[in-house]
Amino acid sequence: MSSNSVDTMSPTEVVIVGLGPTGATLANILGGYGINVLVLEREESIYPLPRAVHFDDEAMRVFQSVGLAGQIDPKVRVNCGTRFVDKNQDLLLDWPRPQDIGPLGWYPSYRFHQPDLEADLNDGLARQDSVTVLRGCTVTDIVQDNDGAIISWKQNGKPSQVRADFVVGADGARSVVRHSFDCDWEDLGFKERWLVVDVQLTADRSDLGDFTIQTCDRARPTTYVRCPREWRRWEISLHDHERDEDVVGDDFIWPHMRPSITPDEGRIVRRAVYNFESKLSDKWRDRRCFIAGDAAHLMPPFLGQGMCAGVRDVANLGWKLAAVLRWNAPDALLDTYERERRPHTRVYIETAVNVGRMMNNAETAETLTHAINPDGSAQMKSISRGLAHAMGPADGHLAGARMPQPVLADGRRLSDAMAGRFAVIAGRDALADHADHLPDDASAIILDADAHEALADLLEIQGVSALAIRPDFYCYGGVQGGDAAAIAPFFSDLRAQISSTA
Ligand SMILES: Cc1cc2nc3c(=O)[nH]c(=O)nc-3n(C[C@H](O)[C@H](O)[C@H](O)COP(=O)(O)OP(=O)(O)OC[C@H]3O[C@@H](n4cnc5c(N)ncnc54)[C@H](O)[C@@H]3O)c2cc1C
Incomplete structure (x- = not known):
């Protein structure tokens, strides 16, 4: 050759x-x-x-x-949240993240x-x-x-x-x-240069705490991130006139670390200028x-x-x-x-x-709070949205909603039981009556809600008599209330969309 x-x-x-x-x-x-x-x-x-x-x-x-x-x-x-501070490092707003396991079966933020x-x-x-x-x-x-x-x-x-x-x-x-x-x-229009500095701590700096610290200083917004073990991250916004080769030098970096840290307390292992974009x-x-x-x-x-x-x-x-x-x-x-x-x-x-x-842009507790939540409450909400244009049944009911992760009667968590397949959940009678319309074992696990209290609860909370959850844990759809006649076409539609019906 x-x-x-x-x-x-x-x-x-x-x-x-x-x-x-x-x-x-x-x-x-x-x-x-x-x-x-x-x-x-x-x-x-x-x-x-x-x-x-x-x-x-x-x-x-x-x-x-x-x-x-x-x-x-x-x-x-587990991420405990962000403290927004002013340029003197005085607290403006505390935004703790939940410290409990959420409906998806995991902590909201890591x-x-x-x-x-x-x-x-x-x-x-x-x-x-x-x-x-x-x-x-x-x-x-x-x-x-x-x-x-x-x-x-x-x-x-x-x-x-x-x-x-x-x-x-x-x-x-x-x-x-x-x-x-x-x-x-x-291009969705955002473009900013930031310097990212990763540090391995070499001295005790437990005083920095476990929160992310966002320094709200319009002249130089800076983010400090508490990462696992000895790893810490600083992100420092840059001005247009500042040249990449200058800002990656020690002379620029150490004085711009907020909260501050000295070379005796940490070793810089990475310094990189990024163009943050939205595309x-x-x-x-x-x-x-x-x-x-x-x-x-x-x-x-x-x-x-x-x-x-x-x-x-x-x-x-x-x-x-x-x-x-x-x-x-x-x-x-x-x-x-x-x-x-x-x-x-x-x-x-x-x-x-x-x-x-x-x-x-926010520099005071008032502007920050207002910017976070226009109604003035100091609660910063995360986005947790379903899919807006999801595939699903003809009426689109529940299609694309994010589904929780219940625990089954045998102790398995739903995602483990699904093993890459759909979960089709309904009462025992509905499953028996419409068995011919159900997807096969390769593509779906069929779960009898009468045998799993958490699944019966899920149907009740969603107000449906049958539910199909996709392998990516978004909802395929649900059959509203007691509409028994809708169950067979619901199962058949699902089967046609995800497998050969031949
Ligand atoms: C400073 C900073 C902080 C961030 N923080 C977060 C955060 O906290 N949380 C978060 O969710 N996201 C964060 N992100 C975004 C996140 O880093 C990226 O979205 C993520 O790394 C993208 O992963 P990817 O696998 O799609 O692409 P990449 O990580 O870019 O991987 C692409 C891979 O493709 C390979 N490759 C490229 N071209 C070829 C080729 N022609 N042939 C073969 N291989 C090729 C590359 O070598 C690379 O391994 C951050 C980004 C930055 C810059």
Whole structure:
């Protein structure tokens, strides 16, 4: 073989480009269905320093669904909230986060060390027989036809290619997959330069406390984040005239750390200037190719939601790919990925931008409180929204609502029992009467609400006699009240949308 020849690998079902948190989560999800996956990652190893520092209960529930929450949980910290202070570090507003496990079965907000999380996600992949990870591979080209795509890459200068049924670009902001299809960024208008400084404490600074500290100083907003173990993060806003090469120097950094810290108390391990932007790709699918995570959207990190949005993307796309590849679902199901995820992500981007503007402009308790909640109450609310344009039953009842995680009578938590499938919940008689219309065991677990008190409660709270929860834990829909005649078509519709009815 000449050195210019192209190695061609055996065809695979899904190629994932990029093994950041988005790609690694998707590979774990698809591996759980036994789908043949090839992951191509440019870097030789996990990046050893943090970028994201926060994730939420929804992300943790996805990690639970791929069997990794048990190993991730001991390494994270429950986030206790944010203290907004003025430039003298005097308290303006306290925003504690709930310290109780919420309806999704996890704490609402966690602090984490990204290299730990990525190592855990990679551990998960090492246990998946159907997933192959190739590092040191830079994807250069994707060519589609009606049935799939040819993905080309270079490893140490050597060209290779593979054919796949589907390609998912989880390859970050400069996604080569996004560039391979005809689409544009929609710019939502936020652009700021911030300096991010990661520090490992070398002395006791327990006086800093466990809260995030937001210094509300219009001249120089600054964020301090209490990360796990000895890790701490400072984010310092920059002025236009300040040059990157100057602000990454010690002379600039140490005096600008608020709350303050000295070189005797901590070691700077990373200093990086970021352009925080707010962008949304106008297309997330082109025939056999999809984009997810930062490849599809960029948001400023003020809510700590960029990575979480990527995890939600692949929780959504993962089961739909499995439905098409394993349950013979119609291809149209895959169109619901962009339809559901794009508007949902837009809400998070817009909220992150608003929070950023508020942080950058409020300087007094009054303006801060007002900015947080226009009715004047000092309660800062988080967004927790369902999907606005969700697939579902004909009447759309409950479609896209976020579903809680009840505990079943045998002690299993709902997500564990679902194991990547739908949960169809109804009373014993309704299930028996309409058994012919139910989805099969491969695509759904059928749960008798009469045998599980928590599920009977769930039906009652939602005011429905039957309920279907999707593998990404959003609601497919519910049958309102006692409308017995609606149950059979509800089950049949579900079955037709997620599997072959033949
Ligand atoms: C300062 C800062 C703080 C943040 N804090 C938070 C936070 O607290 N919480 C949160 O949820 N989000 C946060 N974010 C956002 C979060 O970091 C990103 O949204 C997240 O990392 C995106 O993950 P990803 O896997 O989609 O992309 P990336 O992490 O960018 O991963 C993409 C991967 O693709 C690989 N790749 C790229 N091109 C190719 C190619 N051609 N071939 C092969 N491989 C390729 C790259 O090497 C990389 O490994 C923060 C961001 C910043 C900048």
